[in-house]
Amino acid sequence: MPLRSALLAGIALHLPAYALARPVPPPSAQTGPAAAPDASLATRAGKGSSLLAPGTDGAIGKPGDVVDFAADAMDYTDAERIVTATGHVAINRDRYALTADTVVYNRTSGQVEARGNVTTTDPEGNKAFGDRIMLTDALKDGAIDNILLVLADGGRLAAESAIRVNGVSTLNRAIYSPCAVEGGDGCPKRPVWAIKAVRITHDPARHRISYRDARVEILGLPIVFLPSFSHPDGSSGRASGFLVPEIEIRSSLGFGVGVPYHLDLGPDRDVTIKPWLFTGVKPALDIRARQLFKAGPVQLHAYMTYGEVIDFAPVGLRMINRGQRPRGYFELNGQLQHDDEWRSTFVSRLSSDDTFDRRYGLDYDDTLRSTYNLERFRTNSYLSIAGWGFQNLRANKGRDTTPIVLPLIDYDWRPQATILGGRLDLSANSMSVVRISGQDVQRATLRGEWARSWLTGLGQRVTGTVLLRGDLYNTTDRIRATLPNYRGNEGFQTRGIAAAAVDAEWPFSGPALGGTQTITPHVQIVAAPLNLNRGVPNEDSRSNDFEDTNLFVLNRFSGFDRFESGTHLSYGLQYGLTRAHFRFSSEIGASVRLDGVGTGRFLAGTGLSGQFSDIVGRNTLQYGSLLSITQRFRIDSRNGNVRRNEIDIAAGNSQTYLTVGYAYLNRNILLEDLRDFQEVRAGARVALSRFWSAYGTVIIDLTTKSQERTTTANGYQPIRHRIGLQYEDSCFRLGATWRRDYTSDRDFRAGDSYIFTIAFKNLGR
Structure with a gap:
């Protein structure tokens, strides 16, 4: 034939x-x-x-x-x-x-x-x-x-x-498919999915295809019969209508079906409304809205239901049922470009209670952050006026001690002209931190920094830096600070800071191993007055850790509230080897305090509390775009114990890849902000064929009691894993994911979740 x-x-x-x-x-x-x-x-x-x-x-x-x-x-x-x-x-x-x-x-x-x-x-x-x-x-x-x-x-x-x-075309006894109908060899093949109908109508003006007495087939097998329905023809980009249903099975919710409806309100805005029906809990409503204003995009996500809230009793660890009440999650984010200089960026995230996000699979963060930031960009200056709010979702939280930061102002100006051959950087900062029950702090800071670099006849690069700074603090309710280390003196207090540094690098470069190697000794000396932090509250300098990134800086405290006192000498060695498609770099260094032990006022366990600091370093290996390995470490200079070891590995291409992250922190720090832990994270995707792929992720807590006394782990405690299989071509996507949570928190229970996804081109994809 x-x-x-x-x-x-x-x-x-x-x-x-x-x-x-x-x-x-x-x-x-x-x-x-x-x-x-x-x-x-x-x-x-x-x-x-x-x-x-x-x-x-x-x-x-x-x-x-x-x-x-x-x-x-x-x-x-x-x-x-x-x-x-x-x-x-x-x-x-x-x-x-x-x-x-x-x-x-x-x-x-x-x-x-x-x-x-x-x-x-x-x-x-x-x-x-x-x-x-x-x-x-x-x-x-x-x-x-x-x-x-x-x-x-x-x-x-x-x-x-x-x-x-x-x-308008009306086809009798017809079939439709957007899928490929030819194989790679040019021979005809059955489309992955198709719709057969007694009558199909195509209206180009409305960009829609309508069916009467239709059935959907996948690989030639009838899946569903539909007496009448329609969908976009793919030429208009978006259109209103029902999308493909979503199916989930969660141990904490039961069997669930979501039926999304997409409402196209115009070329610059749309809304997707997705009612959910569950067998284990009451129905829920998921709403996502988007609008592209002239100034930029804004997105809204709201998830709402009505159900029981389980929480801890005010006293003790007993759980109580707080009864039926509205529950939900809200998120609003966007970025608006007001003109050539001014820009607004905002994110607002709120949850009705501590466990709602995790129970419904929306998020796993234990703190929700909301912020608004108004920025101005100019050639030589930058201005930021921001505000921050936080919602603590942890069980042992102190809700009344959660801070609100408003405003947080940063200004930076760098004149184009040089001064005494160097560059000048002038900046200002202002912050207000308030709590319902806790220490409140207002701060204003003025800062000027001058730096100049020279190249000597022997090839050394020498940089001199001078810093002058003035701070004004106002502290109230100091007695309510969560820890004594964070308290400031009640009332107004001023602080003046003067610091100077000399930094010298001497690179040596030459051929090696078929490439080019560079060896760079690096030395820096920094001097500042003693006892700079006495009576000053600590709001933004709490999480401190000595590492390679802050080895050669004037102030190794994070934030503004703490400044490193005294005189210290930092020294290190950098090595780099570069070949075609290959790069290796390494850095190791430490510092010594020249005016006595403890003058910097760093806490024990940070690696900087003694006269001789811990040894810090970084190793990085990269082979083209196929392999990247980065290791950061800190070794105790007194006994050789490893205090920090972080390894990140990424291998593969966009189709098949593996990522592994390992973190080991053993610093013996008692503050809650700097708890020790040991953890491994891994993720992988394998392209099984042109259209089939498998993927998986896992998080495992390896922390032991001897490492962190507050941990509930036993040395090997999986946190969460996810395994999935997916088929995807140009017109069809089918996926199945199995996820297991191993931890529980009130009404968020450990258990399995199964998520099934299916998408048809032009049928709600």
């Missing part, structure tokens, strides 16, 4: 999906006139032909219309007023085009009949292919036998017959 006959045999509901794979004529036969090499002007009628031109009796089009016409040969019968064109026939009128082997035009009735390799194209770019077509002389309306309709986005419809009226 010829290929064409085989592809089109048995249309209707018995129409095979292979009918969608009918060969499409080459572009030269679909688009404009294509003259035979030996065609003469006499046998190829062009624009304004006396037989078909506008303005003649029964001509194609109306007077004033532009009609392009071409053919290899043409015959005209005077008695019947019939024009017959043969060979590479092409007609274009008002952005409608027709090509065929033969076209018969009846000037009396105005009917156009095309036969053999027929192709019609509408102004939207949709193409219809058939064996025979009957059209009006406007080329818009008509009937087609054995039709294949190729949409502008690549989707295909095939049918026994079709009619087109006012640009």
Whole structure:
């Protein structure tokens, strides 16, 4: 049986999906006139032909219309007023085009009949292919036998017959699929999914495809029967309608089904509303809204339900049921560019209670942060006016001691002109921290820093730095500070800081191992007055850890509230080796305090509390884009114990990759902000084939009681893992994920979750 006959045999509901794979004529036969090499002007009628031109009796089009016409040969019968064109026939009128082997035009009735390799194209770019077509002389309306309709986005419809009226095509006993119908070898293949229907209607003006008595098939197997439905044709980008349902099975919620509805409110805004039904809890409503303002995008996410809240009793560890009440999560974020200089960035996150986010799989953070930041960018200056709010979701929280930071102001100005050959940096900072029950602090800071670099005749780079700073503090309710180390003196207090530093680097470079190596000794001395932190509250300098990134800085405290006192000498060695597609770098260093033990006032366990600091370093290896390994470490200088060891590994490409992160902190710090832990995280994705992939992630707590006395882990405690399998091609996605949580917190219980996803192109994908 010829290929064409085989592809089109048995249309209707018995129409095979292979009918969608009918060969499409080459572009030269679909688009404009294509003259035979030996065609003469006499046998190829062009624009304004006396037989078909506008303005003649029964001509194609109306007077004033532009009609392009071409053919290899043409015959005209005077008695019947019939024009017959043969060979590479092409007609274009008002952005409608027709090509065929033969076209018969009846000037009396105005009917156009095309036969053999027929192709019609509408102004939207949709193409219809058939064996025979009957059209009006406007080329818009008509009937087609054995039709294949190729949409502008690549989707295909095939049918026994079709009619087109006012640009709307109605196909009888038809099939639709946006999937590929040819394999890599060019042979026809069954599309991954298709829709068969008694009737399919395509309306290009509304960008929709409608069905009557339809069934959806995946790999030829019927999945669902739908008496009537419609979906976008893929040409408009977005449209309102139901999306593909989502299915989840969670140990804390039961079996759940979500049915999203997408509401397209315009080219710059939309809303997706997704009701959820669960077997274990009450229904929930998930709403996501987006709007693109002239200044920038804004997104909103709200998840709401009504149910029981389980919490700890005010005294003791007993859990109590607080009864039925509204529960939910709210998030608003966006970025608005007001003009060339001013920009706003904001994020607001709120939860009705401590466990809602985790129980419904929305988030696993134990602290929700909300912020607004208004920024101004200029060539030599930067201004930020921000505010921060926090919601503590931990069980042992002190809700009334959670801070609100408003405002937080930063200003930085760097004049273009040099001063004494160096660069000047002037900055200001202001912060206000308030609590319902706790220490409140207001701070204002002015800072000026001057730095100049020299290159010596031997190749050393020497940098001199001078810093002057003045602080003003106002502290109230100091007695309510969570820890004595954080308290400041009650009332107003001033502080002046003067510091100076000299930094010297001496790089040596040369060939090695087929590449280039660089060895750089590095020395820095910093001097500042003693006892700079006495009576000053500590709000933003609590989490301190000595590492390679702050080895050569003036102040190794984080934030503004603490400044490193006294004089210290830092020294280190940097090494780098670079070859084609290969790079290795290493750094190791330490510091020594020159004016006695403890003058810097660092806490024990930070690596800087003694006269001799711990040894810190970093190793980085990179091989092209396939492998990256980074290690950071800190070693106790007194006994050689490893106090910190962090390793991050990334290997693979965008299709198959592995990431591993290991963190070991053994610092013996008693403050809650700096608890020790040991943890490993891993994630991987493996491309099993062109369309199939498997993926997984895992988090394991390796902390022991000897390492951190407050931990509940036993040395090997999985936190969470996720394993999934996914199929994805250009028109279809199917995935299944198994996730297990190993920890519980009140009504968030350890257990399994199963998430199933399916997406069809143009059906809510």
